[in-house]
Amino acid sequence: MILDIHTHHLDPSNKDCIQNIEIGLFNPQEGCFYSLGLHPWKVNERWENDFDLLQVHSQHPSVLAIGEAGLDRFVTDNISLQKNAFERQILLCEEINKPLIIHCVKCFNELIALKRQYHPHVPWIVHGFRNNPFIAERLLNEDFYLSIGERYQATAIEMIPNDRLLAETDESTKNIFSIIQGIALVKKISHDELIDHLNKNVQKVFFKA
Numbered sequence: 481m482i483l484d485i486h487t488h489h490l491d492p493s494n495k496d497c498i499q500n501i502e503i504g505l506f507n508p509q510e511g512c513f514y515s516l517g518l519h520p521w522k523v524n525e526r527w528e529n530d531f532d533l534l535q536v537h538s539q540h541p542s543v544l545a546i547g548e549a550g551l552d553r554f555v556t557d558n559i560s561l562q563k564n565a566f567e568r569q570i571l572l573c574e575e576i577n578k579p580l581i582i583h584c585v586k587c588f589n590e591l592i593a594l595k596r597q598y599h600p601h602v603p604w605i606v607h608g609f610r611n612n613p614f615i616a617e618r619l620l621n622e623d624f625y626l627s628i629g630e631r632y633q634a635t636a637i638e639m640i641p642n643d644r645l646l647a648e649t650d651e652s653t654k655n656i657f658s659i660i661q662g663i664a665l666v667k668k669i670s671h672d673e674l675i676d677h678l679n680k681n682v683q684k685v686f687f688k689a
């Protein structure tokens with residue numbers, strides 16, 4: 481059962497997570513699941529070469545999502561390239577019918593504008609969501625899923641409906657069960673009930689169940 485939808489801890493024996501792997505390192509292991517994408521920090525003038533490789537590898541059945549992809553205002557020297565690469569990945573998701581895992585830092589207006597522009601059919605997930613309830617509400621109104629990791633604002637989590645919530649370890653040293661325990665406490669539901677919701681959401685988003 482996948483509960484951790486985004487981790488950078490690559491482990492060929494871990495079949496219960498979606499491992500985020502660099503495109504050049506993609507070498508799928510039996511039973512493992514992956515996400516692949518052009519990270520906004522890494523987008524440079526040669527991004528189209530990486531994109532060609534992404535287009536090929538993203539067809540592999542072990543690749544459950546494109547990402548992390550997105551926009552990051554703190555990396556200022558490539559912001560227009562970031563936008564080009566992100567829009568190309570938005571279209572790729574529609575072509576291959578796989579969800580998009582999004583890295584967004586201080587670009588939520590642009591992100592919402594893109595969602596309205598493209599009307600995607602696949603789910604869009606903002607990963608590592610640690611912003612305030614106001615931004616959470618805006619994203620929820622636009623049908624985003626929000627994935628929560630080690631750091632978050634409890635007041636934002638309180639307002640995320642159970643059917644729009646996902647969990648992740650990202651780069652944390654905590655395991656997914658301790659992150660889930662923290663979220664369950666904020667939401668005042670049991671660990672098991674939260675796992676049940678998360679499992680249903682993973683099935684719906686990544687396996688179209």
Ligand SMILES: [Zn+2]
Pocket residue numbers: 486488500548650651
């Ligand atoms: Zn990440």
